[in-house]
Amino acid sequence: xxxxxxxxxxxxxxxxxxxxxxxxxxxxxxxxxxxxxxxxxxxxxxxxxxxxxxxxxxxxxxxxxxxxxxxxxxxxxxxxxxxxxxxxxxxxxxxxxxxxxxxxxxxxxxx
Amino acid sequence: xxxxxxxxxxxxxxxxxxxxxxxxxxxxxxxxxxxxxxxxxxxxxxxxxxxxxxxxxxxxxxxxxxxxxxxxxxxxxxxxxxxxxxxxxxxxxxxxxxxxxxxxxxxxxxxx
Numbered sequence: 001x002x003x004x005x006x007x008x009x010x011x012x013x014x015x016x017x018x019x020x021x022x023x024x025x026x027x028x029x030x031x032x033x034x035x036x037x038x039x040x041x042x043x044x045x046x047x048x049x050x051x052x053x054x055x056x057x058x059x060x061x062x063x064x065x066x067x068x069x070x071x072x073x074x075x076x077x078x079x080x081x082x083x084x085x086x087x088x089x090x091x092x093x094x095x096x097x098x099x100x101x102x103x104x105x106x107x108x109x110x111x
Numbered sequence: 112x113x114x115x116x117x118x119x120x121x122x123x124x125x126x127x128x129x130x131x132x133x134x135x136x137x138x139x140x141x142x143x144x145x146x147x148x149x150x151x152x153x154x155x156x157x158x159x160x161x162x163x164x165x166x167x168x169x170x171x172x173x174x175x176x177x178x179x180x181x182x183x184x185x186x187x188x189x190x191x192x193x194x195x196x197x198x199x200x201x202x203x204x205x206x207x208x209x210x211x212x213x214x215x216x217x218x219x220x221x222x223x
Contacts (some may be wrong), residue, residue, distance in 0.1 A: 034211060043202060044214040089154070091212070097142070098167055099212065101154040 002027045004092050006102035013080055013109055021075040021105045023090035028068045031097065035064050035075050036089045038104070044089065048075070080109045113137075115215035117203050123221045129191040132218045135184055136205030144212065145178055145188050146202040154202075160186065161208075193222045 003026045013019055023033070032051050036044040048057045048064040050073070056065040063076040077084060089104040116135040124130055136143050145157040158168040160180045168178070175194070180186040190197055200219050204212040 032210075036214075043216045044204075046211050046213060049211045096167070097161070097208070098156065098159060099144070100156075103153045 002030075002092055002094055002100040004090060004100050004102040006088075006090060006105050008105060009103065010106040011108070013107075015080060015082060015109055015111050017080050017109075018076070018078050019080055019107075021077070021088050021107070023073040023075070023092075023102055025071045025073075025092045025100075027092075027094060028071050029094060030068060031093045031095055033064075033066055033073050034091045034093070034099070035062075035073075036091065038087045038089060040086075047088075080107075082109050082111055084109050115203055115205050115213055117201075117215035117218050119218060120216065121219050121221075123223065124193055125223055126194055127192045128222075129189065130193045130197075130220060130222075132188040132201050132203075132220070134186045134188070134203030134215060136186070136203070137213055138184070140205035140207050140213075141183070142206045142208060142212075143180060143186050144204040144206075145186070146204065147199045148202060148217075149199045157188070190220075193220075195222045198222050 005024045007022045034049045035047045038044045050057050050066045061078040066073045085108050087104040087106045091099040091101045093099045118133045143160040148154045157170045158178045159166050163180045178188045200217045202217045204214045206212045
C-alpha cells in the first residue's frame with residue numbers, strides 16, 4: 001500500500017526566502033505526482049502535475065521535481081510572499097489510478 | 112468552465128437523518144473522486160468512478176455510505192443514517208483519466 005509522507009508538517013518563514021517542501025512515497029511504481037495548495041476553509045487547487053516520465057515541472061515561482069527511484073519529490077518556492085501562506089499537499093497516483101495524499105505542509109510566510 | 116460544483120456547501124443535520132451530497136464534474140472529465148477530510152485523518156479517498164462505473168470503493172467506511180453516478184454530469188454521496196463521527200468536509204474531484212484532478216469547494220457536514 002502506498003504511503004506518502006510530507007516533511008516538515010509546518011513551516012514559518014520570513015517573506016523573500018526560498019523554500020523547499022518535501023514529499024516522499026514508498027512505492028516507486030507511480031503514474032504521476034501532483035502538488036496542491038489548500039487555503040483555510042477552501043478546496044484544493046492544483047499547482048503542478050509531474051508525469052512519471054518527467055523529472056520536473058515549473059510554473060512561475062514554483063518548481064517541482066520528481067525522483068522516482070528514491071521515492072521523493074520536492075516543491076521549490078522562490079522568493080516567498082505572504083500570499084503563499086497555505087497548506088501544500090502532494091498526491092501520488094499509481095497504476096490503479098488511485099491517488100494517495102500526504103498530510104500536507106502548513107506554510108506561513110510572514111511580512 | 113465553472114469548475115467542479117458541489118452542493119450544498121454547508122449541511123447541518125441531526126444524528127440519524129439521511130444526508131445527500133451532490134457533485135457536478137467538469138464537462139468532458141471521465142474520472143470522479145469523492146474524498147473526506149478531517150483534522151484527525153487528513154484527506155481520505157472514499158470512492159473512485161471512471162466512465163460512470165465505480166472502480167474502487169474500498170475507502171467507503173461502512174454500509175451507511177453509498178455513492179452513485181447515474182450519468183457523466185452528476186454524482187451523489189449518501190449517508191443513511193448519519194452519525195456525529197461523519198462530520199467532516201466532503202470533496203468531489205474530477206479529471207480526465209489519470210491526469211490532473213480538479214477539486215470542488217467541498218461540503219462541510221456537521222452531524223449533531
